[in-house]
Amino acid sequence: MKNFKYAYLSISKKIFLNFIIMVQVIVVSYMIYSFLNINENISKETDKILSVFNNKKVCYMKVGNDFTDRLVNDKIESSKVIEAYTILKNSKDFSHLYLGRESLYVEEFNGIEKLRCNPSSTVIDEINYLPINLLKIDNDTYNQFGLEIEEGTTFAEIDFKEEQQELPIIIGENYLSSYKVGDIIKYADNNEIKDAKIIGVFKENSYMLHKVNSSNKFVDLNNSIVAPYVDIDKLQQEKLLSNYNSQVFNMFNTSYLLFDNSKSNDEINTSIEDLNKKFQEMGLGKQDIKNVDEYLKESTEFLSAQKDNASMITLITTFFLSIGIISSFMHSIKADKKLYGIHILNGATLNDICIRLFEQILIMFIIGLIAATGIIKTTFGSIKYEFIIQIIMLLVIIDIFISIIPTIIIKKLNVNDLIKGGE
Secondary structure, eight states: OHHHHHHHHHHHHTHHHHHHHHHHHHHHHHHHHHHHHHHHHHHHHHHHHHHHTTTOEEEEEEOOHHHHHHHHTTOOOHHHHHHHHHHHHTOSSEEEEEEEEEEEEEEOOTTGGGTBOSSOOEEETTEEEEEEEEEEEOHHHHHHHOOOEEEEOOOOGGGGTSOOSEEEEEEOGGGTTTOOTTOEEEEEETTEEEEEEEEEEEOTTOEEEOOTTSSOOEEEGGGOEEEEOOOGGGSOGGGTTTTTHHHHHHHHHSEEEEEOTTOOHHHHHHHHHHHHHHHHHTTSOOOEEEEHHHHHHHHHHHHHHHHHHHHHHHHHHHHHHHHHHHHHHHHHHHHTHHHHHHHHHTTOOHHHHHHHHHHHHHHHHHHHHHHHHHHHHHHHSSOOHHHHHHHHHHHHHHHHHHHHHHHHHHHTSOHHHHHHTOO
């Protein structure tokens, strides 16, 4: 305990130098945490996607340039959209599902600012309507993914077959401070005020796959509301490209084709070529369809590059941290010989001085890690304590390594010279 006390007093006498060391410890701890987090994300994200599709061979479809241009310039016929929808849904080669992320403009309520998805707003009859995250899914997405409900019910088959007087919605955990199952939410749609009825609440921390080609592949359902897409062939054809244009766009742009695992890549490529040929004949243009594995590879390569960068920065910072501490203690050994002599006269041994040195470094590491933990929590939103344990273990190893050279030098000191005053 006395050694620990002297170690603490040594730190307090050289505040500026030890502060610099602690800042380096904070940086090293943060970089190690980032490295571990990235490493975990690489495996977790891949596993999540594969588990969602139950080992199917999956292709992701997004719109080609021709389709976007034609949709914007009103060169697409709604009858052709319905024909394309029928081809996708009745294919014998694959099953098709699609979903879309939109903004639902709801009547302002207490706490909406934390859930608001963008700064826009709309005013109808002097009432303010603000946007929140809405994820709309078709019947096949619902059947493929399933929905984990904490309270209430999920969608009924009829919800996907015809528009309901009250839009059925399932809310995320973070809405429970303002709403409950059975409540009605007023929302604005094409300058009309409509009702949405809460039928269920998602389990906390639920997620759903969205765009596999983006950095944010999964939607956090804690902050979202989910509603059903009515089947496109059940909607009013004359309003399809006006009132439901976002649904039409998402049918092509956030769309998945699920092939049986027994299908060869050549068979899948042939199916995609045939599908695009039909789209082009219908005046819809060629769509961009890729194997999900390609996006996973791109994502993994991106995350791996981040991992390599974090690893390199961590190694460099750790190296300079070690050199800085070793240099600092080499200087301290020369400057504190007289102090060591006083400690020996008071009953200390060279082993005690070595232990104080080790504990001095450990104290700075602990203080630095505590500060780093606060920064990590602020940056990442939460703390994975298994990572903190790994960082502690690594810092102890670094402490032992750093202590080796100063310990060897202290062990070589002549006790008689130290008692005489270190001359």
